[in-house]
Amino acid sequence: MSALVEVIDLSKHFGGQKRLFQAPRPAIRAVDAVSFAIKPGEVVGLVGESGSGKTTVGRTLLRLTEPTSGTIRYAGTDITHISKSDMRAYRRKMQIVFQDPYASLNPRLTVEDILGEAFAIHGLGTGAERRNKIVALLERVGLNAAQASRYPHEFSGGQRQRIVIARALAVEPEFIVADEPVSALDVSIQAQIINLMASLQRDLGLAMLFISHDLSVVEYICDRVIVMYLGRVMEEGPVEEIFARPQHPYTRALLSAAPVPDPRAKRRPVVLTGDIPSPANPPSGCVFRTRCGFALPACAEARPPLRALDNAHRVACIRTDLP
């Protein structure tokens, strides 16, 4: 099946412009030559720590931030440089759900207004049709018609995230970027929202880029996983492969660092020491080599290419001899 969303060599650098009478600041390479593709109906997880560039990938992909270089394709069409008005047609197909449902809803609008706005912007339906659709949407996300006239502050965090999801679905998108959609929610509410997103994804056949630092949630909801570190892809593969047979030393470290909710589980040694280097001054060659227990002198010389293993599993590590 051909890709629905495809990015090729996508880069986003912040800063680095010349300043009057001063030396230019080094550019922050938030995203550095990242390529991947998402098939229709596929859920791809994007994992990594803060500064890995995962949020910037999501935003750049939707052109909420303009890429520095690279190509973004949607259903085969290059949308990297199309105009804002042409982009509107694609915005309908590509929606985003943000982390913080407190910040992403206008406090002055009722739920009905918030959802109605989505229809109005894209010129969908008449008044009565919209009203019916709003009720159907609310019910689909686990709210009810009586709540349509309420304001965001009258809802809990979990309910607000349901409203944000309803708004994203209002325009019947094919693809959703979900940026840490449950991280701001209470633990007992997270599973509700994950279940909702999983059922919507399945029923509507949505493709999704699921950005998260919570590996257990990614393992649950995603078909494929991309692991990022310092703006680059370290490893990519089917979810079972990545979790059962992680190949990149960084992926292994990340998986072993997640605390396991079982006091009898054997405690794994801390493998990663030190902090993530600055993206303004990334290490040469492999960006992970300064924290890697398996680094060789050659790792400093060239950027390791994504090497294909079996099963659509790719890893950016030159060591083929790791245990």
Place this chain on the structure above:
Amino acid sequence: MGPEADPFLLSVTGLATHFPTEGGVVRAVDDLNLTLKRGETVAIVGESGSGKSVTCLSILGLIDPPGHVASGKALFRRKSGDVVDLCALSERDLRAIRGDEIAMIFQEPMTSLNPLYTVGDQIAEAIEEHRRFKRREAWQEAVKLLTRVGIADAEVRANDYPHQMSGGMRQRVMIAIALSCQPSILVADEPTTALDVTIQAQILDLLRTLKASDAGMSIIFVTHNMGVVAEMADQVMVMYGGRVVESGPVDDIFQTPRHPYTRGLLASIAHAGSRSRGERQPLAAIPGNVPSPLDLPPGCTFEPRCGDARPECRLAVPPLETISAGRQTRCIRWRELT
């Protein structure tokens, strides 16, 4: 073991902390008991509004008016051997204990550090405040502490300002300040929540190592993450809506939870078994919403969300019942539910 052989370090009984608001009195913490022994880590686990942070602030005498400790005792055994009630001490006496015998670290180290002073100065200041050290000695002690909390090149890094450090390093500095006075109790309120998972692993490892090398220190560890609880705790207290709903040794809490909320929380966590042959099984989510602290249900606070609730659960606040030694639950149906 008799009480002589294993005396408590901290014994909190019947603690209630109230915040008067325009909408009524928020009973942030109600009827809370906690016993902390020397060298033990007690984890307080709960969601936002469960009262876990307010419990710590109450013990430390850091509740801002008009909030106040409405009732209860917090008996603390001082290094001198004297037992004092932290809830009845003057601010002046509390100050002598806080930072010295009971230290604390918080979620966001940046807000607790002064941006205008180097981290070395700030640690040295804490040392001078509580121990009879000259400035030079205090600085040297600060460098030693930075090394102990795992900061490489401590002599150089002591001259850094907080903004020059990463979040993980700043939390290490906070731990160094907390340790500077060799406290009997370290109160750690979500100390790794703002950190990345690989940095979190480092900080948890550091706290475990410090505790192992400093056998006397006890930790009250506040978190919402059951994984962190499993890695850190000896004893666990699960809080919901301002009350402890279950408490006991960590293994028991995870193996045989005896309150529907604890069971629900553990069951709702996504794990490898949530998918069988690639097919996602729906997660066992707890329905409903976290109750508003201004509008708590009259009986059991968890009753509106509980699949095992009966009409009688609504009648009165269930008492905390003892199941076995050191094991308690606030569920009237605990005998029939397993």
